[in-house]
Structure formats: structure tokens, C-alpha cells
Amino acid sequence: MNKHGEQRGETVGERELDEMMADEGDLRRPAKTADERIPRSLVGSIVAVGSLAFIGILTETVMTVLFPELMEEFGVSTATVQWLTTIYLLVVGATMPLSSFLKRRFTLKSLFVVAVALAVVGSLIMIVAPTFWMVLVARVVQGVGSGIATPLMMNIILEQSPRSKVGRLMGVGSLVITVAPAIGPTVGGAVSAILPWRAIFVIVIPIVLLLSLPVGLKCIRQAAPTEHAKLNVVQFAAIVLALVGLILGVNQLGVAISDGVAGQSFGGALAVAIVALAVGLGALAFFAWSSLRSFSPLIRLGWLRDRVELLHVVAYTLLPMLGIGFGYVITNLAQLSLGTDALMAGLLVLPGALVGALFAPIGGMLLDRFGPVRPILGAMGFAFVGLLLLLSFSRMLTPGTLAGFYFVFGVGYALGVSNIMTSGISGIPGPFVPDGNAVFNTVLQFGGAAGMTLFSTILSVCQAGHGEIGSASYVAATTNGGTWIFVAMVVIFVIAIGCLVAAFRLRASRQ
Known part of the structure; x- marks a missing residue:
């Protein structure tokens, strides 16, 4: 692409972008040829x-x-x-x-x-x-x-x-x-x-x-x-400040809540949390505003005006909170509530995560054959069964049932989660696919970090004031914390699936 083509691609107006996004349903790629090897x-x-x-x-x-x-x-x-x-x-x-x-x-x-x-x-x-x-x-x-x-x-x-x-x-x-x-x-x-x-x-x-x-x-x-693209330093600084502020704010908010429940001073941590969240949200708002008006933005965000794409991004932010957060939740519940050692706790995660991950290409093959709706919603429904089993039996889990129920969740999650990104990017005009890829990968990391922080905060709050690690009171508090973590996971999961259902219905109505 020459310089003039690049400038036109980066400054595409609303009318041009709307026209490009009117034709949805597949990646903006060259027409299918006879050789698909x-x-x-x-x-x-x-x-x-x-x-x-x-x-x-x-x-x-x-x-x-x-x-x-x-x-x-x-x-x-x-x-x-x-x-x-x-x-x-x-x-x-x-x-x-x-x-x-x-x-x-x-x-x-x-x-x-x-x-x-x-x-x-x-x-x-x-x-x-x-x-x-x-x-x-x-x-x-x-x-x-x-x-x-x-x-x-x-x-x-x-x-x-x-x-x-x-x-x-x-x-x-x-x-x-x-x-x-x-x-x-x-x-x-x-x-x-x-x-x-x-x-x-x-x-x-x-x-x-x-x-x-x-x-x-x-x-x-x-x-x-x-292309002769130029780095927008101001926008890069804004997105770094937004990510640091939001993650630090959530982390310090959890520290403040834990300290408050334990009867300790929490004013300093709370002040840091408020300031960090304010700075993070402000920087994120500035980044979005600047990107939509910049001649050469760091990430072109005009495609997010489409509600179908926005709903996919929201779902892909929420679900990794569970997928990545489970690694923390299972290993800590296994050690602090069920009394296993570190190696056994790691082994409990392995079957569900490893076998589930091996199903990811199968989920992609189903999407290639049937489109995104049935493969994604069917897989997520299967994952939801595992999540409900973990919540229902949260107060009487054993290492075996913890690993077994997570196995059900892991298989369903892996079958469907990568298809969410594929489905979302399929509706983005070709020149903007790298921008969509950047956004999806960034929210994946942020969702994982936010999930780890949220679940560790819930566990810390429940454990606060219940004695030393290993005591009966501490074990019971950890078990109670696991129950509340699974409740939070169910709520997050339902919101994410609601976003996907709304996106699929909106896309179907257009077609």
C-alpha cells in the first residue's frame, strides 16, 4: 500500500467504514480459490x-x-x-x-x-x-x-x-x-x-x-x-497508563477490603485504589476519544461502533477472567481447603486444562463447518454445566471432584472461547483486522489479570480474621471463599453469554 493508500485507510470516515462493515460474515480476505490446502x-x-x-x-x-x-x-x-x-x-x-x-x-x-x-x-x-x-x-x-x-x-x-x-x-x-x-x-x-x-x-x-x-x-x-506508519506516542502512553491504573486500582481495592475485614488500617490502600482507578478510567477514555479523532491512531477503533463487534469484545474480556483465573482458584483451594501439596494441586488443573486445550482446534473445525452460533453457544453451555457443578458441590469438594468438574468446564471453554475471537474478527473490514487482533489480545490479558485479582480478593476477604493457615477455622473460611468465587464466576459467565446471544441475534437480523 502506498503512502496515500495508507493515509486513506487510517482516516476512513464513518460513511466509508459503515459501507465496509455492511458486508459481514467472513474475514475480509481474497475470494476463495480452488486450492484451500x-x-x-x-x-x-x-x-x-x-x-x-x-x-x-x-x-x-x-x-x-x-x-x-x-x-x-x-x-x-x-x-x-x-x-x-x-x-x-x-x-x-x-x-x-x-x-x-x-x-x-x-x-x-x-x-x-x-x-x-x-x-x-x-x-x-x-x-x-x-x-x-x-x-x-x-x-x-x-x-x-x-x-x-x-x-x-x-x-x-x-x-x-x-x-x-x-x-x-x-x-x-x-x-x-x-x-x-x-x-x-x-x-x-x-x-x-x-x-x-x-x-x-x-x-x-x-x-x-x-x-x-x-x-x-x-x-x-x-x-x-x-507501510510508513507512525507511532502515536501520546496514545501509547495513555493505554499504558490505563492498563496500569486499572489493574493497580483493582489490586489495591482488594487489599483495602481485606485489611478492613481483618480490622487493620485500610485508608492508604483505599486512597491508592481510588486514584489509580480514576487515572486508569480517565486515560482509557482519552485513548478512545483520541483514537477516533486521530489522523494516525495507535489502534483504529472505528469498527467498535458496530454493536456486534463491541459485544464480542466484552464477552472476550469477561470469559478469560474465568479461564485464566481458574489456575489460581483450583491450586489455592486444593492446598488451603483440601490439604494437598503444591505438586498435587498443579496436577488437579492439568487434565481439564490440557485436554480442554486439545479440543480448541476441533472447535475451530466446527466453526468452519457450521458457522459461529451453534459451536460457540453449545460449547459454552457445556462449560456452564461444569461451573454449576462446582458451585453446587463447593462445600463438599474432594480433589477428585474438583478436578472432574473443572475438566467439564475446561473442555467446553476451550471448544468455544477461541471461536469468539474468530467470530468477532470475521465482521471487521480487512484493513482493520490487525487492530481487531490487537484489541482482542489486549482484553484477553486484562481480563485474566482482573480475574486473578478479583478471585484472590474474594478469598482473602473470606479468610481474614480466621487464624493461621491450616487451622480448622481457616480451612472453613477458604471453603466459604471458594463458594463465593464460584458465585462470582457464574454471574460473569451469564453476562458474557448474554452479550454473545445479543450479538448473534443482531447479526442475524441484519442478514
Whole structure:
């Protein structure tokens, strides 16, 4: 696209955008051809970039299981060590909005090489870091790499897949994203039992350099020319401030509530929460306002004026609160309420998350064949059964029933959740697909972080004032907290499904 074409694409008016969005129902891709086979180069590209994204997400979930060991080695508190996860999620979430600009400005292969370099440098710092703050720096570096790699994989799939295979390949991409959190707690528990925690990053480096890098250099193809896009620094600062403010605000609000219930001083945490939420919401509003009026926005948001797309984004923000939050909920309930050790708690997550993730490509194949409505709503209905079972039996769970009910939820969730993104992006005009990809990936990260914070807050509030860990009162309080967490999950799930039903009805009425 030449410079004039780029400017026209970025400044498309409401009338032009409405005309482009009038024709919905499939990705804005070239007409279907006789050859719908998946190119080998595309398979190699997905393997290369997907393995990089997989390693980034895997190390994120592994670290949460290693917190006790890190606290002992570096002499930090629980509140401090939690920043290893929080700052990683913030950096990933702040980098993903750049994916649309980066795809337009730089070649896919150059972005891949940068992501590989960041993954390796971050891992090297983790291996030799003598202090906790150096470990934090390493997590920031790795977060930038993951923030580049994950949307890069999705952009390659959306741009280069044969039209009839988009759903199943998006399912493969979702499998990469969901398998890593599934096995993360188990890997972390196993590593902490037999090896030093730094061994994880010793293993990561050769995988990246000997598998991801050579395969990516050989297979990644540039399907569209780059553009002379410019980075809108003000909007980038606004979205970073919004993400930091909202996540910090929710986190500090939870701290204030927990302190208040425990009879401790909570004024400082409450003040930080109010200020952070105000700043976050204000920055988010400014970003949206500026993006709709900017000549060259960081992310073009005009397509969100369509209520169908907006409802898909809302649902895709809410459901990852459950999907990602379950990793925290199950491992903590298993240890603090059911009395299992860390390794067993990680193993309870594994069957539902791993087998469920393997169903993601099947969900994509169903979407390719039947369209989005039945595959998504049928899968989510199955997941809802598992969620209702967890709520109904929340006060008499055993490790076996906890794993079994989560298995039901995990299979249904994995079958349907990646199709929500595919369905939403299918209605976005072609030039705006990278922007849609950036938004969906960003809200996925934000939803996961918000869910972890919400559920940990509910559990902390219920546990406050009930004695030491392991006491009968503490165990009962944790069980009660699990019940309230499942209630919150049911409410969030119902709202998300309501958004999807409304979106499908609106789309059907137009067609």
C-alpha cells in the first residue's frame, strides 16, 4: 500500500467504514480459490512463533508456583513477590496494543527476530540475576517479547490462512495459548521438587535458538507490504497508563477490603485504589476519544461502533477472567481447603486444562463447518454445566471432584472461547483486522489479570480474621471463599453469554 493508500485507510470516515462493515460474515480476505490446502510455510510459521508464545506464557504460570522458593531466596514478602506476575502481565498488556502499528511498519520476520532476542536476553538475566530487582527487569524484557509474539502468531494465521481453514488454525493458536497455563503449575511443582528454579530458563534458551529461530527464519513469509506508519506516542502512553491504573486500582481495592475485614488500617490502600482507578478510567477514555479523532491512531477503533463487534469484545474480556483465573482458584483451594501439596494441586488443573486445550482446534473445525452460533453457544453451555457443578458441590469438594468438574468446564471453554475471537474478527473490514487482533489480545490479558485479582480478593476477604493457615477455622473460611468465587464466576459467565446471544441475534437480523 502506498503512502496515500495508507493515509486513506487510517482516516476512513464513518460513511466509508459503515459501507465496509455492511458486508459481514467472513474475514475480509481474497475470494476463495480452488486450492484451500494449508501451505507448509504457514505451518512452520505457526510452529516457530507459536513455540515462542508458548514459552512466554509457560514461564508466566510456572513462576506463580515458585513464589515460596523465590521469597526465601531473595528475602521478599508475598506482596512483593506477586509483582513478578503483575508486572509481566502489565508489560504484555501494554505491548499488545502496539501489534497493529508494528505489523504495518515492520516485516513479520523482523518482529519475530526481535521477540526471539528478547526471550533469550530475558532468560539469561533470569539465570544470573543476583537480586530480586534484576529478576523483575528480566520479567519486563520477557513480557515485551511475549507481547510481540502472541499477536504476531494470530496476525499470521488471520492473514495467510485459506478461508475455509481459518477457524481450525485459530483453534491451533488458541491451543498454544491455553496449553501453557495448563501445564505451567505442574511443571513448576516438578521443577521445584528436583531442580533449582533457574533451570527452567536454562532449558528455554536452546529451545528458542535451535527450534523457534531456524524454523521461523525459513518459513515466515511477508504476505502484505509494510507501510510508513507512525507511532502515536501520546496514545501509547495513555493505554499504558490505563492498563496500569486499572489493574493497580483493582489490586489495591482488594487489599483495602481485606485489611478492613481483618480490622487493620485500610485508608492508604483505599486512597491508592481510588486514584489509580480514576487515572486508569480517565486515560482509557482519552485513548478512545483520541483514537477516533486521530489522523494516525495507535489502534483504529472505528469498527467498535458496530454493536456486534463491541459485544464480542466484552464477552472476550469477561470469559478469560474465568479461564485464566481458574489456575489460581483450583491450586489455592486444593492446598488451603483440601490439604494437598503444591505438586498435587498443579496436577488437579492439568487434565481439564490440557485436554480442554486439545479440543480448541476441533472447535475451530466446527466453526468452519457450521458457522459461529451453534459451536460457540453449545460449547459454552457445556462449560456452564461444569461451573454449576462446582458451585453446587463447593462445600463438599474432594480433589477428585474438583478436578472432574473443572475438566467439564475446561473442555467446553476451550471448544468455544477461541471461536469468539474468530467470530468477532470475521465482521471487521480487512484493513482493520490487525487492530481487531490487537484489541482482542489486549482484553484477553486484562481480563485474566482482573480475574486473578478479583478471585484472590474474594478469598482473602473470606479468610481474614480466621487464624493461621491450616487451622480448622481457616480451612472453613477458604471453603466459604471458594463458594463465593464460584458465585462470582457464574454471574460473569451469564453476562458474557448474554452479550454473545445479543450479538448473534443482531447479526442475524441484519442478514
